[in-house]
Amino acid sequence: MTSHPNPQVIMNEIIERLKRLSPKELLSYAIFNEEDEAKYYAELAEKAKRKSVRALFKKMSRESKGHELLLRRTFERLFPGEEPVKVDVPPVEVYPFYPEFEKVEDYIRALEYCMESELFAKRTYEILAGVAENEDVRGIAFELSQIEQKHYEEIKKVYDIVISFERRHVFIERLGSGAYLVTDDEKAKYILLDMLTENREVIAVIREHPDKFRELTEIDNVIWVSKISEEYPGKVVPPKFVPELKGELLKFLKSAKENGKQGVVFVQNVGYLVVELGFKDAMDFLLYVKDAAMVYNGYIIVSANPDAFEKKEWGLLTSEFEVIL
Numbered sequence: 001m002t003s004h005p006n007p008q009v010i011m012n013e014i015i016e017r018l019k020r021l022s023p024k025e026l027l028s029y030a031i032f033n034e035e036d037e038a039k040y041y042a043e044l045a046e047k048a049k050r051k052s053v054r055a056l057f058k059k060m061s062r063e064s065k066g067h068e069l070l071l072r073r074t075f076e077r078l079f080p081g082e083e084p085v086k087v088d089v090p091p092v093e094v095y096p097f098y099p100e101f102e103k104v105e106d107y108i109r110a111l112e113y114c115m116e117s118e119l120f121a122k123r124t125y126e127i128l129a130g131v132a133e134n135e136d137v138r139g140i141a142f143e144l145s146q147i148e149q150k151h152y153e154e155i156k157k158v159y160d161i162v163i164s165f166e167r168r169h170v171f172i173e174r175l176g177s178g179a180y181l182v183t184d185d186e187k188a189k190y191i192l193l194d195m196l197t198e199n200r201e202v203i204a205v206i207r208e209h210p211d212k213f214r215e216l217t218e219i220d221n222v223i224w225v226s227k228i229s230e231e232y233p234g235k236v237v238p239p240k241f242v243p244e245l246k247g248e249l250l251k252f253l254k255s256a257k258e259n260g261k262q263g264v265v266f267v268q269n270v271g272y273l274v275v276e277l278g279f280k281d282a283m284d285f286l287l288y289v290k291d292a293a294m295v296y297n298g299y300i301i302v303s304a305n306p307d308a309f310e311k312k313e314w315g316l317l318t319s320e321f322e323v324i325l
Contacts, residue, residue: 010090011120011123011124011127013090014089014090014092014124015124015127015128015131017088017089018089018124018128018132018141019128019131019132019133019137021087021089021137022134022137023078023134023136023137023140024075024078024079024082024085025085025087026087026137026140026141027071027074027075027078027079027084027140028075028084028085028086028087029087029089030071030140030144031068031071031072031075031084032084032086032087032091033091033092033121034064034065034067034068034071035064035065035068036091037060037061037064038061038062038064038065038068039061040061041057041058041060041061041064042057042058042061044057044110045057045058045061047100047101048101048107048110049101050101050107050194051193051194051196052158052161052162052190052191052193052194053101053107053110053111053158053162055190055193055216055217055218056154056155056157056158056190059154059215059216060114060151060154060155062215063150063151063154064151067147072084092120092121092124092125104162104166107162108159108162108163108166111155111158111159111162112159114155115152115155115156115159118148118149118151118152118155119148119152121144121148122145122148122149122152123145125141125142125144125145125148126141126142126145128141129141129142129145157184157186157187157190158187158190160187160325161187161190161191161194161325164325165325170324172191172194172195173194173195173197175195175299175324177262177293177294177297177298177299178293178294178299178300178322179290179293179294179299179300179302179320179321179322180299180300180301180302180321180322180323180324181301181302181303181304181317181318181321181322181323181324182301182302182303182304182323182324182325183303183304183305183306183323183325184303184305184325185208185268185269185303185305187325188266188268188301188302188303189213189216189217191301191324191325192204192217192219192264192266192301193217195264195299195301196264199260199261199262200256200261200262200263200264200299201221201256201261201262201263201264202219202221202263202264202265202266203221203222203223203249203252203263203264203265203266204217204219204221204222204223204265204266204267204268205222205223205225205237205242205245205249205265205266205267205268206222206223206224206225206266206268206269207224207225207226207268207269207272208268208269209224210222210224210232210234213268222234222235223235223236223237223245224236224237225237225238225239225242225272225273226238226239227239239272239273239276239277240276240277242273242276242277242285243277243281243284243285245285246285246288246289246292249265249289249292250288250289250292252265253265253292253293253295253296253298254292254296256296256298257296257297257298262297262298262299263293263296263298263299264298264299264300264301265289265293265298265299265300265301266300266301266302267286267289267300267301267302267303268302268303269303269304269305270282270286270302270303270304270317271304271305271308271309273285273286274308274309274313275308279309279310279313283316283317283320286300286302286320286321287320290320290321300321302321304317
């Protein structure tokens with residue numbers, strides 16, 4: 001029977017070798033690690049069919065590339081006119097692993113693998129930050145450990161979604177027409193992506209900047225709820241005028257049905273609407289859109305953090321919107 005290497009043994013070996021590196025060598029090592037990781041996640045994104053997972057891997061690839069560029073700028077500042085050097089130390093980032101992405105189990109296995117890899121890298125850099133004698137090496141190692149922690153947390157969001165729905169035997173793309181609530185803004189975007197089959201179209205009423213929203217979701221049909229309408233060229237609605245969107249959203253849902261499709265209205269961060277409009281007016285708006293979605297065989301998906309509501313308010317909201325995560 002083939003024995004697998006002990007991760008702790010590998011980690012200890014890497015740390016011992018990293019401890020002996022100069023700041024130039026450690027920065028070089030990190031640069032090439034991020035470069036390889038960006039390529040790896042890009043390849044995973046090409047293979048993944050599930051929209052949420054594909055969007056996650058694209059994001060991870062972009063972020064890894066961004067980290068590489070940031071590290072390169074640091075290298076250029078510290079060592080002007082020099083190039084990163086190759087270092088003979090095993091990588092702490094992801095190792096090649098290419099699932100087929102045919103079954104849910106493939107996605108679970110891939111996400112678990114990536115989370116384990118990111119945690120391995122984080123722990124390695126944390127230990128290095130504690131034992132390295134060179135102060136610059138300790139500082140670089142600590143920053144790298146924070147990067148890996150953020151990577152892990154981002155992957156875990158999608159992992160939690162996949163696991164939760166798999167355990168309950170719920171298929172997001174098969175959810176019946178209705179009103180649904182997600183208790184995390186980021187997870188809501190990933191769930192929204194998995195809902196968007198070929199026969200559905202979406203309009204999103206969002207709080208975050210549209211460029212950030214589009215970068216992950218690639219959804220263009222957005223309305224930004226903001227008080228700085230003159231500063232942005234896209235469609236912007238001040239929060240006090242959100243109730244006036246009722247007619248536009250009704251028309252959207254009706255048009256989708258007439259075209260043989262299902263309309264999906266996404267409303268991000270209901271807590272913000274409650275702060276700006278008051279709970280009664282915010283609920284009046286949401287229930288109008290919910291009823292329109294029911295009439296025209298569509299959907300309304302909202303994100304709302306329970307900590308932003310009074311107990312009675314949360315009870316009323318969740319009596320009208322089914323909490324799916």
